[in-house]
Amino acid sequence: MTGFPTLLHKEVLRFWKVGFQTIAAPVMTALLYLLVFAHVMEGRVRVFDGVPYSAFLAPGLVMMAVLQNAFANSSSSLIQSKITGNIIFVLLPPLAYWEFFAAYVLAAMVRGMVVGLGVLAVVFPFVDLPVQHPLWVLAFAFAGSAILGALGVLAGIWAEKIDQLAAFSNFVIVPLTFLAGVFYSTRSLTPFWQGVSHLNPFFYMIDGFRFGFFDKSDIDPAISMGFIVICLAVVTGLTLAILRNGYKLRH
Amino acid sequence: MTVAIQIEGVSKRFGALQALQDIHLDIAEGEFFGLLGPNGAGKTTLISILAGLVRADSGKARIMGHDVREAYREARRALGVVPQELVFDPFFSVRETLQIQSGYFGMRNNGDWIDEIMLHLDLTSKANANMRSLSGGMKRRVLVAQALVHKPPVIVLDEPTAGVDVELRQGLWQFIRRLNQDGHTIVLTTHYLEEAESLCQRIAMVKQGRIVALDSTANLLKRVHHHLNLRLRTDRPMPAQLVAAAHNEASGGAVLRLHDYSDLEPTLARIREAGCVIQELELVQPDLEDVFVQLMNQ
Numbered sequence: 001m002t003g004f005p006t007l008l009h010k011e012v013l014r015f016w017k018v019g020f021q022t023i024a025a026p027v028m029t030a031l032l033y034l035l036v037f038a039h040v041m042e043g044r045v046r047v048f049d050g051v052p053y054s055a056f057l058a059p060g061l062v063m064m065a066v067l068q069n070a071f072a073n074s075s076s077s078l079i080q081s082k083i084t085g086n087i088i089f090v091l092l093p094p095l096a097y098w099e100f101f102a103a104y105v106l107a108a109m110v111r112g113m114v115v116g117l118g119v120l121a122v123v124f125p126f127v128d129l130p131v132q133h134p135l136w137v138l139a140f141a142f143a144g145s146a147i148l149g150a151l152g153v154l155a156g157i158w159a160e161k162i163d164q165l166a167a168f169s170n171f172v173i174v175p176l177t178f179l180a181g182v183f184y185s186t187r188s189l190t191p192f193w194q195g196v197s198h199l200n201p202f203f204y205m206i207d208g209f210r211f212g213f214f215d216k217s218d219i220d221p222a223i224s225m226g227f228i229v230i231c232l233a234v235v236t237g238l239t240l241a242i243l244r245n246g247y248k249l250r251h
Numbered sequence: 252m253t254v255a256i257q258i259e260g261v262s263k264r265f266g267a268l269q270a271l272q273d274i275h276l277d278i279a280e281g282e283f284f285g286l287l288g289p290n291g292a293g294k295t296t297l298i299s300i301l302a303g304l305v306r307a308d309s310g311k312a313r314i315m316g317h318d319v320r321e322a323y324r325e326a327r328r329a330l331g332v333v334p335q336e337l338v339f340d341p342f343f344s345v346r347e348t349l350q351i352q353s354g355y356f357g358m359r360n361n362g363d364w365i366d367e368i369m370l371h372l373d374l375t376s377k378a379n380a381n382m383r384s385l386s387g388g389m390k391r392r393v394l395v396a397q398a399l400v401h402k403p404p405v406i407v408l409d410e411p412t413a414g415v416d417v418e419l420r421q422g423l424w425q426f427i428r429r430l431n432q433d434g435h436t437i438v439l440t441t442h443y444l445e446e447a448e449s450l451c452q453r454i455a456m457v458k459q460g461r462i463v464a465l466d467s468t469a470n471l472l473k474r475v476h477h478h479l480n481l482r483l484r485t486d487r488p489m490p491a492q493l494v495a496a497a498h499n500e501a502s503g504g505a506v507l508r509l510h511d512y513s514d515l516e517p518t519l520a521r522i523r524e525a526g527c528v529i530q531e532l533e534l535v536q537p538d539l540e541d542v543f544v545q546l547m548n549q
Contacts, residue, residue, distance in 0.1 A: 001358070001359065002357050003354060003355035003356060005354070006353075006354025006355050009351075009354070010351050014342050017342055018342075081340075084338060084340075084341070085334075085336050085338035086339060086340045088304070088334055088336075088338060089355070090355065091302075091303070092302055092304070092327060092330075092332055093352075093356050093401075094324035094325075094326075094327040094357075095355065096324075246306060250303065250304060250305065250306055251265070251299075251304070251305050
């Protein structure tokens with residue numbers, strides 16, 4: 001038996017024990033976004049044909065919550081462990097670098113999924129949300145949360161101060177998710193900004209996830225998934241290489 | 252002799268600082284071994300290399316015959332480390348902390364052993380208390396328990412009694428002594444030299460990344476047992492030639508080294524002739540601290 005199941009269990013337990021902060025709070029935030037934006041924008045913005053704005057917005061908010069919380073889980077756990085010094089408890093046992101990676105990323109995916117389900121549950125009474133392709137919904141949620149979980153590991157290892165991690169989150173992760181078409185269809189943008197948006201990997205995650213609900217998207221979901229799989233492979237490869245090398249963990 | 256810890260030509264540099272330089276050291280199975288040296292001497296770096304927290308630039312380190320890099324799983328299973336820093340995970344209780352640590356080593360259903368360790372370390376009443384609520388001494392005990400949870404044959408304690416009250420310190424040593432009697436190899440670093448003197452069978456003294464002395468505790472003490480220490484305090488500064496030979500103490504007194512008892516009367520006479528009044532006087536046998544001071548001043 002290896003220590004991997006225990007590390008995964010501990011990482012899940014860690015956010016579960018502070019569920020108000022890690023689950024309930026982001027669900028509440030997403031609900032507020034839905035209520036305010038739907039009220040202000042309903043009928044004013046054209047998104048997909050035959051899809052009301054609030055329904056369009058809901059999957060975007062779900063996916064945004066999935067992505068941001070997956071990132072927050074692995075990154076905050078690592079930076080806290082590094083700052084308090086208790087990271088030593090996972091460095092002393094006979095855990096392989098890939099077990100370390102898998103445990104942190106899977107726990108981040110669990111947190112992303114739990115928050116995503118929570119958002120879905122609270123927005124459900126307010127919007128009429130079909131689920132046309134549940135497998136696409138799941139595939140994009142899994143792949144997206146895995147990428148953000150791995151990015152969280154990367155950022156958590158790189159950052160030496162909470163401030164640095166907050167900068168990474170506030171100036172990279174949050175803008176990329178906000179500008180990925182959560183609140184609008186990129187088709188409403190000028191060709192230049194459409195092109196810029198299509199350089200944002202988060203756009204493919206949200207667009208593909210939304211396709212699973214409405215059978216409509218800005219980009220063919222197979223292309224989006226292909227792009228996401230490449231991103232996942234790159235981020236995973238980079239994070240594994242860093243963990244294997246012992247960067248900032250084993251000096 | 253079965254070797255529990257084998258260090259062959261280990262060197263480590265951090266930027267401009269040569270933290271360890273060509274360290275060779277074998278520690279036998281069942282030994283109670285002391286690693287002494289001033290702050291920054293390289294003790295913690297050496298322990299960290301054994302634990303896989305730091306990677307040596309060159310050389311090999313093995314725990315129970317397992318290379319710490321190539322066979323890291325076996326090496327880490329054989330090693331329990333009590334870190335110097337008082338670290339804990341604030342999310343969990345004492346029992347959860349120990350169950351999780353046990354699980355990291357692939358040991359499930361380890362409840363009986365966890366109960367036993369908690370009993371020996373007087374932690375049973377705090378089993379369900381959150382780690383945050385514990386005193387510093389209690390947290391230290393949990394760190395010791397965490398190091399023992401996977402029943403390692405080799406246990407390394409890095410300054411385990413720093414900042415710990417006398418009662419706990421004694422209880423802790425009693426427990427560690429018993430572990431040693433049961434066959435565990437113990438490696439200890441401490442600033443309390445009297446602890447090392449009474450516990451360790453063999454000692455390595457480390458200075459600026461090198462081992463400057465490696466011998467049995469008895470042999471190290473023989474190096475200084477040919478003299479006596481005269482510890483005294485006077486009402487005014489002592490004569491210049493005595494001051495030059497004295498070792499000043501933090502308490503304000505001074506220690507004069509005498510070759511034997513026949514040196515005592517002439518020394519006291521010189522102090523009297525200088526018009527000094529002796530306020531405190533004690534004649535003591537030298538201890539490990541003298542060996543330490545002597546080696547570190549060389």
